[in-house]
Amino acid sequence: MFDRRTFLRTAAAVSLSVSAFALAASGAAAADPIVIRFSHVVAPDTPKGKGADKFKELAEKYTNGGVKVEVYPNSQLYKDKEELEALQLGAVQMLAPSLAKFGPLGIKEFEVFDLPYIFSGYDSLHKVTYGPVGKSLLDKLGAKGIQGLAFWDNGFKIMSANSPLKTPDDFLGLKMRIQSSKVLEAEMNALGAVPQVMAFSEVYQALQTGVVDGTENPPSNMYTQKMHEVQKHATLSNHGYLGYAVIVNKKFWDELPADVRGNLEKAMTEATEYANGIAKEENEKALAAMKAAGTTEFHELTADELASWREALLPVHDEMAERIGADLIKQVQQEAGVSQ
Ligand code: LMR
DSSP states (O other): OHHHHHHHHHHHHHHHHHHHHHHHTSSOOOOOOOOEEOSSOOSSSHHHHHHHHHHHHHHHHTTTSSEEEEEEEEEESHHHHHHHHHHHHHHEEOOOGGGGGGGGTTOOGGGGGGGGGOOOOHHHHHHHSSSHHHHHHHHGGGGTTTEEEEEEEEEEOEEEEEOOOSGGHHHHHHHHEOOSSSHHHHHHHHTOOOOEEOOOOGHHHHHTTSSEEEEEEEEHHHHTTGGGOOOOOEEEOOOEEEEEEEEEHHHHHTTTTTTHHHHHHHHHHHHHHHHHHHHHHHHOOOOOHHHHHHHSSEHHHHHHHHHHHHHHTTHHHHHTHHHHHHHHHHHHHHHHHHOO
């Protein structure tokens, strides 16, 4: 819930952005741009951070400065759960939360993306995010006052801890930080670990102080949050995917002048191409940088070890069928082209 300070910050932001919008829309002050506050929790130097900055550049260019995009990275304004509440209240206009964070909004279907081994790589993922299932998932957000605009890639997750993680037995009793997804909770339980939901901005300190033992994230997040400095071991397991839905406050979006909305859609399409074009390489560069730093030992799974991970984790698909929808899981499995 919001504390008093957050509430005041939110109320001020709402009144600022509403008045800027009203002035610009009425044409009373052509010099006053429409302001889009775009909040996110990761570093600027990540696939999402760079995508947000690209959207800013293109949106301001295509509207000839009629729209100003203010990007707030690194949980500067709001943490994970707060930012979704702030979007619904209109205190920020745009976010790109990870797909693992929509459950608390009541949209459990997005957790299908968290299922272990559901995608074989980016091509298989794109069949879903650029296909009819992706569109129908974004359409579900409308009922929550949110317009879904696009899916942005990050990458495939690696597991880290201060002890080697080669087989499921190595997870026994480890406290593992997860995002707020029931699928990820089931995943850690299946490995014998103790899942702990925690905001992204708190993970580094929790790892450093031993509040949790380990975590999972794509290399780009692990590196830019310096998690490698406080994790002695990591396994290149690629056991699951982490990516984003770019979302906007629906009322704000619907009330934009049609030409402005059209230009913003064009900016979003191009920013999406850009973000999804760099994600794989950004993760490869982050992994190389962590290997060079030498603070973490990286482990590749052998065929037998991989088989033991799959055996432990694949039952999560059935376990979560009731929550996510057996049909949706089947559809995604078929579109992604991965037989389990
Ligand atoms: C996490 O909380 O681990 C990620 O969702 C952070 C992000 O937005 O990439």
